[in-house]
Amino acid sequence: xxxxxxxxxxxxxxxxxxxxxxxxxxxxxxxxxxxxxxxxxxxxxxxxxxxxxxxxxxxxxxxxxxxxxxxxxxxxxxxxxxxxxxxxxxxxxxxxxxxxxxxxxxxxxxxxxxxxxxxxxxxxxxxxxxxxxxxxxxxxxxxxxxxxxxxxxxxxxxxxxxxxxxxxxxxxxxxxxxxxxxxxxxxxxxxxxxxxx
Numbered sequence: 001x002x003x004x005x006x007x008x009x010x011x012x013x014x015x016x017x018x019x020x021x022x023x024x025x026x027x028x029x030x031x032x033x034x035x036x037x038x039x040x041x042x043x044x045x046x047x048x049x050x051x052x053x054x055x056x057x058x059x060x061x062x063x064x065x066x067x068x069x070x071x072x073x074x075x076x077x078x079x080x081x082x083x084x085x086x087x088x089x090x091x092x093x094x095x096x097x098x099x100x101x102x103x104x105x106x107x108x109x110x111x112x113x114x115x116x117x118x119x120x121x122x123x124x125x126x127x128x129x130x131x132x133x134x135x136x137x138x139x140x141x142x143x144x145x146x147x148x149x150x151x152x153x154x155x156x157x158x159x160x161x162x163x164x165x166x167x168x169x170x171x172x173x174x175x176x177x178x179x180x181x182x183x184x185x186x187x188x189x190x191x192x193x194x195x196x197x
Contacts, residue, residue: 022138027164030120034116036071036117037119040119040123041119043123044119044122044123044126045121047127047130048126049128050075050130051133053127054109054130054133055133058133058139060133060139061132061138061139062142063138063139063140063142063147064132064138064184065129066142066147066148066151067129068096068125068126068129069151070151070154071125072122072125073151073154073155073158075113075118075121075122075125076118078111078112078113078118079110079111079112079113079115079118079163080162080166080175081111081112081113081162081165081174082109082110082112082169082171083110083112084110085112086167086169087169109171109172109173111173112186120170123178132158135139
């Protein structure tokens with residue numbers, strides 16, 4: 001009995017080794033793309049265009065596109081939301097919260113869904129949706145203008161709620177660039193302060 005179990009395990013071992021090696025290579029190349037965000041997003045745009053051409057050339061699979069749109073909207077909300085929601089954070093121990101006044105200490109915006117995971121999930125969703133278009137079982141007949149209108153309404157309501165949350169808690173989820181400080185300004189203001197004394 002032990003011999004047959006060991007034999008079955010040894011037969012699966014080369015397959016498992018190959019699968020593990022393929023997974024390691026995949027993760028290696030995925031990790032190498034991390035610093036190249038512009039090229040990653042261009043690649044995602046290409047995948048989106050291929051998916052769009054496929055859907056528009058077939059004139060079908062609208063329910064897949066609708067589900068994809070809902071999923072992408074969910075990802076976008078996670079990308080625009082802070083890691084710790086100020087409305088839900090009841091701890092006053094000075095944890096990772098957003099500054100509410102100009103005199104507060106600067107705390108960088110930390111997203112609930114980081115940019116890399118946002119990109120990776122979005123690209124994976126486009127690839128899965130593209131593969132689903134090859135199976136006719138997913139081509140459910142629907143009246144697509146209603147789905148499109150519903151998605152647009154859902155998008156605007158969700159974005160309005162998200163933007164009002166940003167305004168209420170005074171945070172911007174995008175960094176425009178590294179803030180640069182000028183030495184003249186600080187010396188001029190300190191010189192003006194010393195003259196006033």
